[in-house]
Amino acid sequence: MAQKNTTPKLVIYGCGGHGKVVADIALCRGLAVAGFVDDGAPEGGRVLGLPVLGGAGWLEAHRSEVIVALGIGEKRARHRVHQLCAALGLDPVTLIHPNATVAASARIGAGVVIMAQAVINPDARIGDGAIINSGAVVEHDCEVGAFAHLAPNATLGGAVRIGALAHVGLGASVLPGKAVGPDAMVGAGAVVVTDVPPGVVVVGIPARLHRSSRS
Ligand SMILES: CC(C)(COP(=O)(O)OP(=O)(O)OC[C@H]1O[C@@H](n2cnc3c(N)ncnc32)[C@H](O)[C@@H]1OP(=O)(O)O)[C@@H](O)C(=O)NCCC(=O)NCCS
Structure with missing residues (x-):
């Protein structure tokens, strides 16, 4: 019987320059990157060929299916996103x-x-x-x-x-x-x-x- 794949997908929070480098590291490690979460970029856009899935609302709705990496270079925004992830029960990888x-x-x-x-x-x-x-x-x-x-x-x-x-x-x-x-x-x-x-x-x-x- 075929089993449902329950491996959580990795999403990168932030699709700017730093986020791209973070995605590249994940790909180098052989991880499957589902796409980016970003509050500023238009949903449906593509970065490095990967989809921009949505913003914080998307992450909240999909929190049980994903793991998250911090892809934001600016320190205060990175800190905020870390806190948001913690509030959603997600410990950034x-x-x-x-x-x-x-x-x-x-x-x-x-x-x-x-x-x-x-x-x-x-x-x-x-x-x-x-x-x-x-x-x-x-x-x-x-x-x-x-x-x-x-x-x-x-x-x-x-x-x-x-x-x-x-x-x-x-x-x-x-x-x-x-x-x-x-x-x-x-x-x-x-x-x-x-x-x-x-x-x-x-x-x-x-x-x-x-x-x-x-x-
Ligand atoms: C130090 C720093 C924050 C200063 O920024 P700033 O206050 O906006 O500085 P400005 O660009 O307005 O320059 C002001 C003066 O400082 C000098 N200056 C700027 N950065 C300098 C540096 N790193 N070392 C020596 N002098 C520097 C400028 O030549 C200028 O001199 P002048 O008044 O005689 O013309 C910035 O230049 C810097 O080094 N940032 C680090 C960037 C970095 O590492 N990014 C990592 C990306 S992954």
Whole structure:
């Protein structure tokens, strides 16, 4: 007798640039991607040849049939979608590109995305909903907070602490043992040599205050 296929389908929440990369990682892992959920894009459109299924209402109606990956780059929107998923009883999946290297002792939260050529070394901890972008390096014993984003080729020395919702820009480095406060932003190419306070923007080598607020 033919059995009904009950394997939940994977949908990517967000069909912009980041969502496309997340979908690509899922496809590289051999997962069947049913399509995108997006509150802004027109339903019925196609991205990477996959359908845009609808917005939050679609997800609510289909919550028992799907699993979700976070495909939103902007941190606050990503956080909101994570909360929406939790309210619907959906724990976003963690996706790791097959060409990333993740130490067995590293702890990786729910809804984290780790992209191609990223390296996560032993005893590093990555909080829920964080993005470890292409080629980023997280050295041993680092702590990356929830919904933080390490941009492509960002490098953290050993035992660095990155606060929740913080952003480390393209190619920036943080010296071993230093801390970047919650919601802070390290500009592209900067080298952090002293702790960065919460909420500020720093740039340059060595990194210095650029703006006292991200907004
Ligand atoms: C640091 C940053 C947030 C500043 O943004 P901003 O305040 O809008 O800056 P502006 O573009 O208005 O530039 C203001 C000044 O800062 C300088 N500046 C901007 N970014 C800089 C950087 N990363 N390093 C050094 N100087 C920088 C500009 O040259 C400009 O200098 P000027 O006043 O002498 O002309 C931004 O440039 C940056 O680096 N973002 C990171 C982007 C990133 O990594 N994205 C990841 C995508 S996956």
